[in-house]
Amino acid sequence: MAVKALTWAALAVGFGSIVTGCTSTMRTAAAERDYPPLGEFVTVDGGARVHYLQAGSGPDVVLIHGAGGNLRDFKFDLFDKLAQNYRVTAFDRPGLGYTDRFPGLPDGALASAGESPLQQAMMLRQAAGQLGINDPVVVGHSFGGIVAYQWSLMGLDGDDPVNAAAMVSFAGVTMPWPGDLGLYYTINGSAFGGAVVVPLISAFVPNGTVDDAITATFAPNPAPEGYGAFIGAPLTLRAESFRANARQVNTLRPHVVEMAQRYPELTLPIEILHGLEDTTVPIDIHAEEVIKIVPSANLTRLPGVGHMPHHVDPDAAIAAINRAASRAGLR
Structure with a gap:
């Protein structure tokens, strides 16, 4: 009887895996x-x-999206407005959207390594060099903020046309945070999560859950009409993209600790736009702390605004980029 029960259990698991895999693929x-x-x-x-x-003409502006996103976040609104006065280039970060993962990084369902800010900046800077981008204003939102800081730090180590002339952070991750990120990232960023949990999420998470996630990201502000339909959230639910995002976030903190030690060396113009109601990347842990050690950083605090300041107040976002460009002598 025990053998028969184990056989049926094995068949059930195998059938479930097939159904999950097929559903995820579809x-x-x-x-x-x-x-x-x-x-x-x-390439x-x-x-x-x-x-x-890429679109527009004028000084170069590079846009780097946040965790779980893709370049559609900027294309929804800000990209076209900026292209009226700048040559704007938005990138999909490694592993997300349609950009490949960092070459040679352990991959597959059982891997747990995530692209560091350095690896991401290396890939995007190489791409920028091939596109002829010169002295850019590098703009990052959320996780994209820490990649923008890394891009800027790399300019301390040698001359390069793609070195940032200025930097702008929209609710960007900047400083080490206390504690951990909770079970969501701990599990999904692990080998077990990548092999077992992520395929189930990819295959079966309902659309309502995605809508709830967007609502939570914008809180306490409403998402702009049409944002959810445009952003392409199903791209993030692809198993490989979901794994890449979870691993990047889950392994981020040690890199931030190391990077923060070099922040006082930064002298380029930095503009920070951060909502006072941001609970995803709290202003008191990140923006308020970095301005204490980087004299060139200017912080604009937005009352009543959460984690998506560039959508809630696009005029303030454009003004921050204009200030950064002017401070860098690009306008």
């Missing part, structure tokens, strides 16, 4: 059909492809 295909690449591709060292969208 949802991935649907996501890529409904949300195809908006831009073009450039960097190691054969990795980087997806980018």
Whole structure:
């Protein structure tokens, strides 16, 4: 009887795995059909492809999106407005949207390594160099903020046309935070989560859960009309993208600790836009602390605004970029 029970259990697990895999594959295909690449591709060292969208003319502005997102976040509104006065380039970060993961990084369902800010900045800087980007204003939102800081720190170590002339942070991750990130990232960023939990999420999470996540990200502000339909959240629910995002966030803190030691060396113009009601990247832990050690950083505090200041107050976002460009002598 015991052998028979184990046999049925094994068959049930195997059948469940097949159903999960097939459902996840179908949802991935649907996501890529409904949300195809908006831009073009450039290939960097190691054969990795980087997806980018570029438009406009003038000083270069580089846009780097946050965790779980893609360049559609900026394309929804800010990209086209900035393209009236700048040459704007938005990138998909490694592992997200349509950009490949960092070459050589352990991959697969049982891996747990995530791209560091340095690895991400290396890929995006290489792509920027191939696109002829020069003295850019580098803009990062949320996780993209720490990549923007890393991009800026790399300019301390040698001359390069793609070194940031100025930097702008929209609710950017900047400083080490107390405690951990909770079970969501701990589990999903682990080998067990990557092999077991992520495929189930990819296959079966309902659309209502995605809508709730968008609502929580914008809180206490409402998401702009049409944002959820445009952003391409199903792209993030693809198993490989979901794993990449979880691993990047789960392994981030040690890199931030190391980076923060060099922040006082930064002298380039830095503009920070941060909502006082941001509970995802709290202003008191990040922006308020970094301005204490970086004299060139200017913080604009937005009362009543949460984690998406560039959508809630796009005029303030554009003004911050204009200030950064002017301080850098680009306008």
